[in-house]
Amino acid sequence: xxxxxxxxxxxxxxxxxxxxxxxxxxxxxxxxxxxxxxxxxxxxxxxxxxxxxxxxxxxxxxxxxxxxxxxxxxxxxxxxxxxxxxxxxxxxxxxxxxxxxxxxxxxxxxxxxxxxxxxxxxxxxxxxxxxxxxxxxxxxxxxxxxxxxxxxxxxxxxxxxxxxxxxxxxxxxxxxxxxxxxxxxxxxxxxxxxxxxxxxxxxxxxxxxxxxxxxxxxxxxxxxxxxxxxxxxxxxxxxxxxxxxxx
Ligand code: VOV
Numbered sequence: 001x002x003x004x005x006x007x008x009x010x011x012x013x014x015x016x017x018x019x020x021x022x023x024x025x026x027x028x029x030x031x032x033x034x035x036x037x038x039x040x041x042x043x044x045x046x047x048x049x050x051x052x053x054x055x056x057x058x059x060x061x062x063x064x065x066x067x068x069x070x071x072x073x074x075x076x077x078x079x080x081x082x083x084x085x086x087x088x089x090x091x092x093x094x095x096x097x098x099x100x101x102x103x104x105x106x107x108x109x110x111x112x113x114x115x116x117x118x119x120x121x122x123x124x125x126x127x128x129x130x131x132x133x134x135x136x137x138x139x140x141x142x143x144x145x146x147x148x149x150x151x152x153x154x155x156x157x158x159x160x161x162x163x164x165x166x167x168x169x170x171x172x173x174x175x176x177x178x179x180x181x182x183x184x185x186x187x188x189x190x191x192x193x194x195x196x197x198x199x200x201x202x203x204x205x206x207x208x209x210x211x212x213x214x215x216x217x218x219x220x221x222x223x224x225x226x227x228x229x230x231x232x233x234x235x236x237x238x239x240x241x242x243x244x245x246x247x
Contacts, residue, residue, distance in 0.1 A: 003160055008120050010108035010130025011056065011075045013186050014082040015142055015197065016089065017068035017102040017231065025097045026247045036093040037242050043088060044238045047074060051133060056081070059134040061233030062244055068101050070244075071140065071233045073199075075132060079105065079191075102231070104144060106186030106197040108132060113164040114171065135182050137201040138235055141208040144194030144228040155224045166220040173211075173218050180207040194228055205232060 025033070047058035059073040072089065076082050082105065089095060108130055110120075120126045147155035155163065174183065186197040202208055215221045236244060 001159075002157055005160055005163070006112045007187060008110040008112065008126065008130055009187065010110075011077055011132065012079045012082055012105065012107050013073070013075050013184070013197070013199070014086060015102075015104040015199070015231075016072040016074070016086055017063065017100065018070045018072065018098040019101050020069045020245075021097050021099065022247065025245070028097070032093070033245070033247075036097065037245055039092050040089075040094040041238060041241055043092060044072075044241070047085065048238060050076075054131075054133075057132060057134045059140065060236050060238060060241070061140050062236055063231055063233045065232070067229060067231055070098075071142075071231065073134060073140070075108070075134065077131075079107075102229075104142070104188070104194075104197050105192050106188035107191065109185055109187035109196070111167065113160075113167045132184055134184075135201040136235065137182065137203055139202050139205050139208070140233045140235065141200040141202070141205075141212075141230065142197065142233075143230045144188070144192070144197050146195045146226040147224045148226055153223045166218070166224075170215065170218050170220045173215055176214075177207065177211045180204070181211050208232070 028036070044058070044060060047056075050056040051058050055077065057075040059071075061071040061073065063069055063071050074082060074085055076085070086103075110126065110129060118126060120130070149156055174181075180202060182201045184199045184201075186199065187195070188197055189195050200208055200211070216225075
């Protein structure tokens with residue numbers, strides 16, 4: 001009988017996408033704009049402090065295309081902290097010029113299909129993956145996904161052993177991109193609209209396309225993967241906020 005694989009679950013992650021109302025922003029006075037930038041800068045500095053204290057992680061990105069303009073990516077030990085920081089952002093002056101076209105909440109997840117008998121509570125490598133500091137790589141790619149449940153292509157009716165074999169091949173394809181793409185897989189069953197969030201980091205955006213295209217041919221993606229919308233962002237330093245918002 002099919003059974004769930006045990007998952008190791010780590011920190012919670014909020015992908016908070018924002019769109020800027022440039023018309024309203026341009027109409028604002030210089031004083032208002034300066035106030036909004038300085039306040040948001042302050043808030044982002046506090047998120048960076050959390051990362052320095054190893055109590056979470058933070059990334060700020062500009063997003064290409066119509067789906068969003070900015071991404072605030074925060075990782076925290078609890079979901080309540082994510083709710084609080086999202087509310088803190090909503091209370092800023094800058095938020096008066098933002099809409100929130102999309103967000104995604106999920107928790108860092110490692111499956112144990114390929115468990116190597118290590119103690120997850122003490123193994124430093126597993127702990128570092130469960131409580132990730134976001135890579136300071138140039139680009140981010142995010143999309144949510146499901147595993148299909150359709151006739152013979154029903155992931156949830158397959159044995160754990162067969163699923164493990166497919167995940168092994170998946171991992172092998174991914175490993176070819178070591179040094180080019182890093183992945184954080186988050187689980188969101190019961191937390192958000194899709195089953196997993198896929199967050200990838202690369203120095204070169206083309207590597208996202210190459211990896212994702214190659215993976216489409218792995219049986220696990222070819223037969224079972226269903227995808228939501230894709231978002232691509234470029235990492236910005238907090239100090240670059242002023243430049244990003246300059247009009
Ligand atoms: C850098 C690329 C890369 C690498 C090395 C990699 C490796 C691995 C390993 C070793 C494992 C299993 C153990 C674990 O860590 O959980 C996984 C797990 C997972 N993956 Fe992956 N994945 C990558 C990348 C990668 C991509 C690009 C996608 C999206 C699929 C696509 O077609 O667009 C993906 C999805 C997933 C998912 C949804 C899971 C959980 C599935 C489940 O049923 O539990 N993943 N993944």
